[in-house]
Amino acid sequence: MTLPDLKQLALETLRNPRNAARQILDMRLDSTILWTAMALIVVLNAILNGMTVPLLPLPETMPTIFASPWLFAVILGGGIVISTFLLTWVGRMLGGRADLVDILALIVWLQALRLVMQAFVFALFFFSTLLSDLVALAAGLYGLWITIAFLDEAQGFGSIFKAILVLVLTMLGLAFGLSFFLLLIGASSAGLT
Numbered sequence: 001m002t003l004p005d006l007k008q009l010a011l012e013t014l015r016n017p018r019n020a021a022r023q024i025l026d027m028r029l030d031s032t033i034l035w036t037a038m039a040l041i042v043v044l045n046a047i048l049n050g051m052t053v054p055l056l057p058l059p060e061t062m063p064t065i066f067a068s069p070w071l072f073a074v075i076l077g078g079g080i081v082i083s084t085f086l087l088t089w090v091g092r093m094l095g096g097r098a099d100l101v102d103i104l105a106l107i108v109w110l111q112a113l114r115l116v117m118q119a120f121v122f123a124l125f126f127f128s129t130l131l132s133d134l135v136a137l138a139a140g141l142y143g144l145w146i147t148i149a150f151l152d153e154a155q156g157f158g159s160i161f162k163a164i165l166v167l168v169l170t171m172l173g174l175a176f177g178l179s180f181f182l183l184l185i186g187a188s189s190a191g192l193t
Contacts, residue, residue, distance in 0.1 A: 013146060018150075091154070091157075097155060102154050110143070
């Protein structure tokens with residue numbers, strides 16, 4: 001896949017998420033490639049986070065995970081892996097047909113787009129904080145819609161409501177799992193102790 005192909009797929013993701021999801025699923029990418037791409041995206045996210053945190057005005061009580069690129073990468077990577085498994089499992093419980101590699105392919109693509117958008121919002125911050133905040137909010141909301149459409153297409157539900165239910169149940173499971181993980185590593189509500 002060439003750079004123009006990726007650009008076209010990104011545009012298709014924005015215009016017609018279901019068709020973009022179908023194109024990604026039809027590629028039948030190998031799981032090794034997908035896990036490697038996911039690891040690369042986590043590392044790039046941690047680097048971007050490490051660059052942005054010192055430059056942005058953040059509250060004093062900011063959790064330590066945002067100040068430490070390594071800890072941020074571990075939490076982000078763990079969250080992506082757990083959510084990939086949960087999205088697959090919960091979708092299957094509700095009658096979906098996607099397997100782990102299908103969901104992983106879509107999550108990797110969504111995370112790659114999210115990384116590009118975060119870099120854009122970060123650059124925009126230097127010109128207008130209000131505009132960067134509005135773009136981040138709009139991208140987050142539209143990204144949620146794309147995720148729902150991707151899930152519906154991958155699982156073959158034919159029902160946006162089932163896809164939303166999968167996402168909600170997964171988010172609840174992820175919140176519980178990450179809370180438990182943070183408790184295990186000694187985190188508190190104000191950061192790491």
